[in-house]
Amino acid sequence: MKRDKPKYKQIIDAAVKVIAENGFHQAQVSKIAKAAGVADGTIYLYFKNKEDILVSLFEEKMGQFTEKIEQVIAGKSNSIEKLLALVEMHLYQLADDPNLAVVTQIELRQSNKELRTQINAILKNYINIVDAILQEGINEGVMKKDLDVRLARQMVFGTLDEIVTNWVMNEQKYNLKDLVRPVHQLLINGISA
Amino acid sequence: MKRDKPKYKQIIDAAVKVIAENGFHQAQVSKIAKAAGVADGTIYLYFKNKEDILVSLFEEKMGQFTEKIEQVIAGKSNSIEKLLALVEMHLYQLADDPNLAVVTQIELRQSNKELRTQINAILKNYINIVDAILQEGINEGVMKKDLDVRLARQMVFGTLDEIVTNWVMNEQKYNLKDLVRPVHQLLINGISA
Amino acid sequence: MKRDKPKYKQIIDAAVKVIAENGFHQAQVSKIAKAAGVADGTIYLYFKNKEDILVSLFEEKMGQFTEKIEQVIAGKSNSIEKLLALVEMHLYQLADDPNLAVVTQIELRQSNKELRTQINAILKNYINIVDAILQEGINEGVMKKDLDVRLARQMVFGTLDEIVTNWVMNEQKYNLKDLVRPVHQLLINGISA
């Protein structure tokens, strides 16, 4: 399996670093190769083309993330706690890897429609996890029984995404991790007094 | 003033149309010029460069939008109603102009960091409107008195943005306008039962 | 019409020169552009792509050649004289433009199957001229009445082609024009005593 070989991960990590530092459009294959310590051609032994590096990058990081989140959530006893864990892990994950945050929040969005469709397909797993939490909350009776799950999930994602993007665009001047509880509160109870 | 001349608007409208129909990366200056019925060189009599077309496009559309929203909101008596009006206008505006929706939600995001920074600057007015509503809510006592206004605004924006983007990516299969009340509800009261 | 503009011919002539001097594989677009005294991008205002330069080059030269040959042949009274004129013009044309000879006999054959198919299509006119001469000879009774026209034409072409190619490969050491009469004799009477 190609994705278990050391050079595969080496190239992915180099891509995150190069894209974060230079921006999407200045992240030439040759620059990524150099950062990974391999020849340009070696990239193409592991990836179909440049776009495939980006998709694989997102797949790899997102796969690790959803796996971890599933494990943690499995240990929680109710939907409210699960949502809290999800918010915490989402924000911690990106707070702990600012390069990855820049890449996912800013640079990867400069890709064309086709690539974005592939990215959305990768996000499907994450979507399912959130939907499951929300459905569980409804069943438990702690969430509105007429909750529109799709809409609520879009609120969760949209809120987290906007918050991280703002943090990145503000050059990470404040501590993202401090926002876990207030965000969780907002999502649960809205803005009403 | 350049932006009052007919060709200025002609080019902006051509840009929206060309980008929506061809995608950001296939929206060459020559294609926009042709759609606007002017020569390539003429573009540069009205805009500094290609990026300036995009910024101006966003500025123009966003300017009209915030003006309208300010008028409508001025006629509302409290923050809850104002937020409802804002949600309604946000969703209606994009539901009524699918080309514009595609451009703002998908295509314009494929631009580089610099352009996105300029876009964020243009959004400042809109941000202020939301912040004012939230602050008013706090003062009225209908919103949490310890509400983090920035966070709450990010929730409002993030939620609206995610909802419209999902609607666009799903080829606008459902009616965006039907979501006004449930979204408003979610923002006000969160997901709790 | 693009092919009437001066730069069109300028680029074609530069291509013949560059290909003859450097060989097909060392004839980069940038080299042709430089020789033509235009920018690289200008090439693409007149030709769809690099292959199109080659096809157009052959079309242009071959078109001029068949036009000229048709005029000359029209002034001849019988098929034997017409064939003589054709052999003469074929050999003179290439003897007078050694660069063109190198390009058509050697370099243009290094192209892929698709390009060769296009080249064959361009040759169709020339084929028709030869076939007409042979058919006329049969009708006049000066050529075998059971002559297989296709086969005879392949002999004519094959012989001329092989002779010119040998001359080019031998660095044009002898005078190609001296071969007109003996070749004509061979084609008419074969090798028999």
Added chain:
Amino acid sequence: MKRDKPKYKQIIDAAVKVIAENGFHQAQVSKIAKAAGVADGTIYLYFKNKEDILVSLFEEKMGQFTEKIEQVIAGKSNSIEKLLALVEMHLYQLADDPNLAVVTQIELRQSNKELRTQINAILKNYINIVDAILQEGINEGVMKKDLDVRLARQMVFGTLDEIVTNWVMNEQKYNLKDLVRPVHQLLINGISA
């Protein structure tokens, strides 16, 4: 001797097959290696470089052909019969091995000047055979005593070559073997009535 080892012939035959099926430019060394059932690197134990595979291929096939032709011709009593035998063997050889016909008539010509020079050197033996037949014909008095042997040989080669190439380009729709006698006739007596 390397060329007596099984893998040598294995690689040559794989090359003919791969080139005939994929075309010259799509016949990568790795593809030939795979078809031959050896590793890429193994190729270089038997051939100096890729070009050497092609030259050796031609050498091998041409060597077998000229050997066979010399044997057959030795059994013929006069030059006319010898020429007939040569035409017959030339057309039969390629009619019986369509892959080889595609490779020699079309694909191998896409090679550069240097390779073509080497191919011409290999053809020298074949040339000598034809020249000997023609000279014999002159001596016997059955061919013109002032025949230009070089020119006549170019007619023989050019005609055979053009005929086979046309047959290959026409997807071998007709029977090449049927042309032996008419071609022989044409070469001997020309097109005159």
Added chain:
DNA sequence: CATGAATGAGTCTTCATTCAT
């Protein structure tokens, strides 16, 4: 002898922008 992972040089084409008319 045989392998096959790794190398890295080399080029066509696009398109935002200019400026002579």
Added chain:
DNA sequence: CATGAATGAAGACTCATTCAT
């Protein structure tokens, strides 16, 4: 004001060849 022909910089990808195992 308006035109549109001309410019030229910039980068992903292939594949023949090597060499450590």
